[in-house]
Amino acid sequence: MPRRLLHVQGAAEAPLRAALSALRVSLGVPEGFPADVMAEAERVAGAPQVPAHDATGIELFTIDPPTSTDLDQAMHLERRAGGGYRVHYAIADVAAFVTPGGALDAEAHRRVTTLYFPDGKTPLHPTVLSEDAASLLPGRTRPALLWRIDLDADGAATATDVRRALVRSRAKLDYEGVQKQIDSGTAPEPLALLRDIGTLREQQELARGGISLNVPEQEIVAHDHHYDLTYRAPLPADGWNAQISLLTGIAGAELMLAYGTGILRTLPSAPDGAVARLRRSARALGIDWPHHVPYAAVVRSLDPREPNHAAFLQECTSLLRGAGYTVFTGGAAPERAVHAAVAAPYTHCTAPLRRLVDRYAGELCLAAVAGQEPPAWVAAALDAVPKEMARGTSRANTVERESVDIVEAALLKDRVGEVFDATVVDVKEQQPTVGTVHLTDPAVVARIESDDSLPLGERLRVRLTQADPGTAKVLFAPA
Structure with a gap:
């Protein structure tokens, strides 16, 4: 998928x-x-x-x-x-x-x-x-x-x-x-x-x-x-x-x-580490996932019309690798x-x-x-x-x-410097200043780099610092 x-x-x-x-x-x-x-x-x-x-x-x-x-x-x-x-x-x-x-x-x-x-x-x-x-x-x-x-x-x-x-x-x-x-x-x-x-x-x-x-x-x-x-x-x-x-x-x-x-x-079957990562993304996006509830039940409770649910469904595809x-x-x-x-x-x-x-x-x-x-x-x-x-x-x-x-x-590409509302959906464990943010409008999931540790699961104002279609790179930083 x-x-x-x-x-x-x-x-x-x-x-x-x-x-x-x-x-x-x-x-x-x-x-x-x-x-x-x-x-x-x-x-x-x-x-x-x-x-x-x-x-x-x-x-x-x-x-x-x-x-x-x-x-x-x-x-x-x-x-x-x-x-x-x-x-x-x-x-x-x-x-x-x-x-x-x-x-x-x-x-x-x-x-x-x-x-x-x-x-x-x-x-x-x-x-x-x-x-x-x-x-x-x-x-x-x-x-x-x-x-x-x-x-x-x-x-x-x-x-x-x-x-x-x-x-x-x-x-x-x-x-x-x-x-x-x-x-x-x-x-x-x-x-x-x-x-x-x-x-x-x-x-x-x-x-x-x-x-x-x-x-x-x-x-x-x-x-x-x-x-x-x-x-x-x-x-x-x-x-x-x-x-x-x-x-x-x-x-x-x-x-x-x-x-x-x-x-x-x-x-x-997905390794435990992948499921643990997905749970972190769920918390980041405000998805209620109690530990006793299986993954399949959580997915079936989601409404893809809701922006945070849509973002989580996209993250769920990581378990299909x-x-x-x-x-x-x-x-x-x-x-x-x-x-x-x-x-x-x-x-x-x-x-x-x-x-x-x-x-x-x-x-x-x-x-x-x-x-x-x-x-x-x-x-x-x-x-x-x-x-x-x-x-x-x-x-x-x-x-x-x-x-x-x-x-x-x-x-x-013409919006470099603009500030957007975003959610930090993932942070690298070994490099907590680098992670992934999800924007609701426009519907973008992209890399973020910060001078400080990123707040996993929190809403964040982010500034677009790079958008180059020639290198296929989009990069944000905390605003």
Whole structure:
């Protein structure tokens, strides 16, 4: 999970654009796709491998940001006769377009993941596939991996199936529109059930000790002559939608473990020191966290619309460090099989347009259901995927972290010398004159350096002493 989500509304000013361009160069981010990759993409876009099973009669819908066109997932939700629910979840079938060992495949292994910058993205696959031929756009017949997961009346999974199928989404929905329809009671039942199933799955998550962080999204909002940095709190519909993806990732991991071969997304439990640090941040931000209350319960009590809660949710992502991918073969479950935040075995299998590993996980789940050996190309490359994903994820994290710093510096560059209200949310133990402050307006988290020890947890008037988008550095001092 990223430290902070970031989105730009409107055109950014020149220093911001220049700094982001320099970041792309420093990280070796490609500007486009090689000619042979584009040629292959254009060729296969019109001639994918077509599955025999026709599921176009299922009235699927997608839920994504309004401007998104790389649509990995589409769903249909229904009640089952006799009680419980059925989830149909279609995942874009990238393998129907990508020839193993071809130019497209090789380029995907080089890129590993889509990179998201505030002013645009660098896609994993050419957009002729990721935003057109392979995307689950409404009204288009597409090859997909179609999951069918049955749930009981409490939302627990009772049966799982996945197969290749032709599907056709009926509607492209966005989170705000979904929330309005559900809240107003105007949503058709397949959509209205998103709240019912999502809430049940949240309760299942609580029971097993899992936690989902509703981290607010930072937005740069353009005005007539300046930009503001604000937070967008996620809607309940964001969380319900995420629960469908989590459900599928858990179901996929269970299939792999029973099959004896797979690739899991794993996360170790946070070390005591990290939890202690987070408790300090909670005190700093005025978050009530009694010692007898578990971390998960505290997080669920937070309202991301409250500035101090939003800041603490961002600090909570520090407990998610150390995630990786674990391959296992030969029938023996791996020693590390659980994702600590999910509190269950889990795999990434729902975003193949944007993440390389999901294509491999999907194939392994298909093989598990069919009781067959995985495709030769999967078996040949599987052991290398964790290292490739580690490399790609590290670069994606650098993009996210540096982009936030660049944006903050660009938006504050003309305000050096100004004084702001802030809260000291962290102080270095070995260097108490250095720490981190959180500003509510604008929504900035940045470094502070002082001549004296910083007062952890206290409100403080701070002066902006440096804001340079070229070096991505923002620095405050006590005022």
